[in-house]
Amino acid sequence: MKLENKVAIITGAGSGIGRESAILFAKEGAKVVVADVNEKGGEETVTSIKNNGGDGFFFKLDVTNREQSKNMVKTTMEKYGRIDILINNAGINQDALVAKMTEEQWDRVIDINLKGVFNCTQAVVEVMINQGKGAIINTSSIVGVNGNVGQVNYSATKAGLIGMTKTLAKELGRKGIRVNAVAPGFIATPMTAGVPDKILEMMKEKTPLKRLGEPRDIANAYLYLASDEANFVNGAVLAVDGGLVI
Numbered sequence: 258m259k260l261e262n263k264v265a266i267i268t269g270a271g272s273g274i275g276r277e278s279a280i281l282f283a284k285e286g287a288k289v290v291v292a293d294v295n296e297k298g299g300e301e302t303v304t305s306i307k308n309n310g311g312d313g314f315f316f317k318l319d320v321t322n323r324e325q326s327k328n329m330v331k332t333t334m335e336k337y338g339r340i341d342i343l344i345n346n347a348g349i350n351q352d353a354l355v356a357k358m359t360e361e362q363w364d365r366v367i368d369i370n371l372k373g374v375f376n377c378t379q380a381v382v383e384v385m386i387n388q389g390k391g392a393i394i395n396t397s398s399i400v401g402v403n404g405n406v407g408q409v410n411y412s413a414t415k416a417g418l419i420g421m422t423k424t425l426a427k428e429l430g431r432k433g434i435r436v437n438a439v440a441p442g443f444i445a446t447p448m449t450a451g452v453p454d455k456i457l458e459m460m461k462e463k464t465p466l467k468r469l470g471e472p473r474d475i476a477n478a479y480l481y482l483a484s485d486e487a488n489f490v491n492g493a494v495l496a497v498d499g500g501l502v503i
């Protein structure tokens with residue numbers, strides 16, 4: 258098992274990619290903190306983990322709330338005594354063309370996708386520094402690398418996460434903490450369920466592998482970066498997009 262005796266916090270683990278990753282990490286031996294604002298989704302993830310014989314618990318977390326982020330770390334330390342992995346996976350999109358985007362849409366997406374990552378990272382960093390070891394993975398996007406029409410807020414956050422990842426890799430590497438990012442292409446989850454079929458078909462057509470990604474494709478990338486197999490990987494942005502160019 259690749260994550261035996263490790264403790265992982267995964268934000269946004271009540272749905273989609275985060276859920277798949279939480280279940281996979283538990284199968285690989287990790288104790289998993291399923292952190293999500295969505296209580297029902299989070300509890301369902303924990304049930305799946307337990308049904309597979311794994312260990313984990315749900316923590317109701319809004320990543321924009323700094324106190325909740327600190328309490329999540331405190332609760333995890335009380336229960337498991339260490340934190341090896343943080344996956345900053347929670348994220349939302351609120352799409353509109355720039356001329357029509359509201360200030361609320363801009364602020365909400367920045368607050369969750371960018372500040373939320375800062376909040377959770379800052380909350381765990383002291384624990385990881387004291388351990389002299391840790392792995393942090395930030396969920397960027399192909400859209401953060403290339404941009405996408407209608408996603409000026411979202412793409413700004415996902416590009417911002419690449420800058421954060423590279424900076425944190427430099428700041429924290431000497432403390433034994435690796436920080437990397439994954440940049441998914443189009444993945445079949447509730448987030449993309451609202452995208453018109455025509456657009457999804459076009460994305461499939463543009464993808465050399467001729468399919469959308471599955472949550473498991475991203476969970477496998479998180480697993481690699483979180484595991485000791487990636488012990489010399491730091492500051493990387495791993496594209497997991499089937500070769501799609503947008």
Ligand code: NAP
Pocket residue numbers: 268269270271272273274275292293294295298318319320321345346347348349369373396397398399440441442443444445446447448449
């Ligand atoms: P998803 O199925 O919508 O799951 C996201 C989860 O995050 C949901 O459970 C959501 O709860 C939760 N969440 C939302 N706001 C939160 C907050 N403030 N605090 C804590 N949790 C919150 O999305 P996904 O497709 O798995 O996406 C996971 C990550 O991958 C995101 O960062 C996304 O930007 C990124 N990504 C996705 C794709 C794709 O094609 N799907 C591509 C590139 C990158 P609610 O359901 O209650 O909102």
